[in-house]
Amino acid sequence: MKSIDKHNKIILSATKVFAKKGFFNARISDIAKEAKVADGTIYLYFNNKFDILISVLEEEIGKIIEQIKRAIENEPDAKTMLEIFVTKHLSAMKNNKHLAEVIHMELRQSDRLVKEYRNNTFRSYINLISEIIQRGQEQKIFRQDIAPGIAKRAFFGALDEVTRVWTDANVTHYTLEETTEQILALFRSGLLASPAAGKN
Amino acid sequence: MKSIDKHNKIILSATKVFAKKGFFNARISDIAKEAKVADGTIYLYFNNKFDILISVLEEEIGKIIEQIKRAIENEPDAKTMLEIFVTKHLSAMKNNKHLAEVIHMELRQSDRLVKEYRNNTFRSYINLISEIIQRGQEQKIFRQDIAPGIAKRAFFGALDEVTRVWTDANVTHYTLEETTEQILALFRSGLLASPAAGKN
DNA sequence: GGTAAATGAATGAATGTCCATTCATTCTCG
DNA sequence: CGAGAATGAATGGACATTCATTCATTTACC
Numbered sequence: 001m002k003s004i005d006k007h008n009k010i011i012l013s014a015t016k017v018f019a020k021k022g023f024f025n026a027r028i029s030d031i032a033k034e035a036k037v038a039d040g041t042i043y044l045y046f047n048n049k050f051d052i053l054i055s056v057l058e059e060e061i062g063k064i065i066e067q068i069k070r071a072i073e074n075e076p077d078a079k080t081m082l083e084i085f086v087t088k089h090l091s092a093m094k095n096n097k098h099l100a101e102v103i104h105m106e107l108r109q110s111d112r113l114v115k116e117y118r119n120n121t122f123r124s125y126i127n128l129i130s131e132i133i134q135r136g137q138e139q140k141i142f143r144q145d146i147a148p149g150i151a152k153r154a155f156f157g158a159l160d161e162v163t164r165v166w167t168d169a170n171v172t173h174y175t176l177e178e179t180t181e182q183i184l185a186l187f188r189s190g191l192l193a194s195p196a197a198g199k200n
Numbered sequence: 201m202k203s204i205d206k207h208n209k210i211i212l213s214a215t216k217v218f219a220k221k222g223f224f225n226a227r228i229s230d231i232a233k234e235a236k237v238a239d240g241t242i243y244l245y246f247n248n249k250f251d252i253l254i255s256v257l258e259e260e261i262g263k264i265i266e267q268i269k270r271a272i273e274n275e276p277d278a279k280t281m282l283e284i285f286v287t288k289h290l291s292a293m294k295n296n297k298h299l300a301e302v303i304h305m306e307l308r309q310s311d312r313l314v315k316e317y318r319n320n321t322f323r324s325y326i327n328l329i330s331e332i333i334q335r336g337q338e339q340k341i342f343r344q345d346i347a348p349g350i351a352k353r354a355f356f357g358a359l360d361e362v363t364r365v366w367t368d369a370n371v372t373h374y375t376l377e378e379t380t381e382q383i384l385a386l387f388r389s390g391l392l393a394s395p396a397a398g399k400n
Numbered sequence: 401g402g403t404a405a406a407t408g409a410a411t412g413a414a415t416g417t418c419c420a421t422t423c424a425t426t427c428t429c430g
Numbered sequence: 431c432g433a434g435a436a437t438g439a440a441t442g443g444a445c446a447t448t449c450a451t452t453c454a455t456t457t458a459c460c
Contacts, residue, residue, distance in 0.1 A: 426435105
C-alpha cells in the first residue's frame with residue numbers, strides 16, 4: 001500500500017533538498033536519494049516536480065498557519081495577540097529551518113503557480129496581522145493613524161528577514177527570545193526615545 | 201567596437217526578462233530577443249547566463265546604494281538620515297520595478313555565487329541602517345535598548361516586503377508618499393497609542 | 401582618392417549535456 | 431499466486447553554449 005509515511009518522507013526530503021539547492025537546482029534524483037526511494041517512486045506520490053514544491057508549501061506552512069490561528073482566535077487583547085503571533089512565527093521558523101529557507105526562496109518566485117498559491121493560503125496568513133492591528137485600533141490601544149494594510153506587510157517583512165539570517169549557515173548572533181523581544185519592542189514603541197512617556 | 205550601449209541594452213533586457221520569468225525560467229534567447237541581438241552576441245559581452253545576473257545586481261543595485269550612501273553621509277541628524285534612507289529606497293524601487301522584482305527573487309537564491317554577492321555589496325547596504333541606528337543612539341534620540349543588529353534586518357525586511365506588492369501586477373493600493381510616511385511613523389513611534397507622550 | 405586586405409562584431413544553426421518523466425520489469429506480501 | 435508497490439534504466443525535450451561564417455568598417459598602400 002502506498003503509505004502516508006512515504007509521502008511524508010518525500011515531503012521532508014524535498015524540503016531539505018529545496019532548502020539546500022533551491023527548486024530549480026534540485027534534482028528529482030536528489031530528493032529520491034535523500035528519501036531513500038527510487039526516482040520513479042516519487043511519481044507514485046506526486047504528479048511532477050512542481051507538485052512536490054506546492055505540497056511542501058501547502059502542508060508544512062499550512063500546519064503553522066493553523067496553529068497560530070488557533071492560538072490567537074480566543075485571545076481578547078490585541079497586544080497579546082501580536083505577542084503570540086511573533087512568538088509562534090519565530091519559533092516555528094527556528095524549529096524548521098529547512099522550511100523557513102524554502103519559504104524565503106520559493107515564495108518569491110515569479111512563477112504563475114507559486115503566485116496563485118501565495119494569493120490564497122499565504123494571503124490569509126498575512127491578513128491575520130492586519131486583523132490584529134484593526135482589533136487593537138478598535139480597542140484604542142493601537143494608534144489610529146497607522147494603516148493596517150501597510151503595517152501588516154512591514155511586520156511580516158521584518159519577521160521574515162530577521163528569520164533569514166538563521167538559515168545563513170554560520171553563527172546565530174541573537175537568540176530566539178532576544179529576537180522576539182526586540183521585534184516586539186520595535187513594533188510596539190518604535191525607535192524614538194520618548195523623553196515624556198515612561199518606558200513600555 | 202563592442203559598444204557600452206549594447207552592454208547596457210542587454211543588462212536592461214535581462215532585468216526585464218528575469219523579473220518576468222525568474223532567472224531559471226529565463227532563456228538566453230528571450231534576453232537576446234528582448235535586446236534585439238542574436239543569441240551569440242550575448243556571449244561577446246558576458247561569460248555566461250549567471251554572469252548576466254550578477255552584472256544586473258552589481259551594476260543596477262550598486263548605483264542605488266551609492267546614491268543613498270552619498271545622500272546620507274553628510275547629514276548630522278540620525279532621524280533625518282533614516283528619513284532619507286526610506287525615501288530614497290522606496291522611490292528607487294518604485295521607479296525600477298523590474299529591478300525590484302529581481303532583487304526580491306534572486307537575492308534569496310541559495311546559490312553559492314548569489315550568496316557571495318549578498319555578502320559583499322549588499323551587506324554594506326543593510327549595515328547602513330544599523331550605522332544610522334547607532335548614530336541615533338549616540339545622539340540619545342533613539343532608544344538605547346534596541347539592538348541595531350536586529351533592527352537593521354527588521355527595517356530592511358519591512359521596506360522590502362512593502363515594495364513587493366508594487367511588483368505584483370494589479371493595483372497599487374498605497375502611494376509612494378503614503379507608504380513612506382507609514383513606514384517612518386511605524387518605526388519611529390511604533391503601534392502603541394501613547395496616552396502620556398504627545399504625538400511625534 | 402581609390403582599391404584591396406584585415407579586422408572583429410554579429411549571427412544563428414548545430415552541439416552536447418542535463419534531467420524530468422516514463423514504463424517494462426522486479427519485488428513484496430496477503 | 432496475483433495485484434499493487436517499487437525500481438532504475440531509457441527516453442526525449444529543453445536550452446546554454448559554441449563556432450564557422452558573414453559583412454560592415456577600418457586600415458594600408460599605391
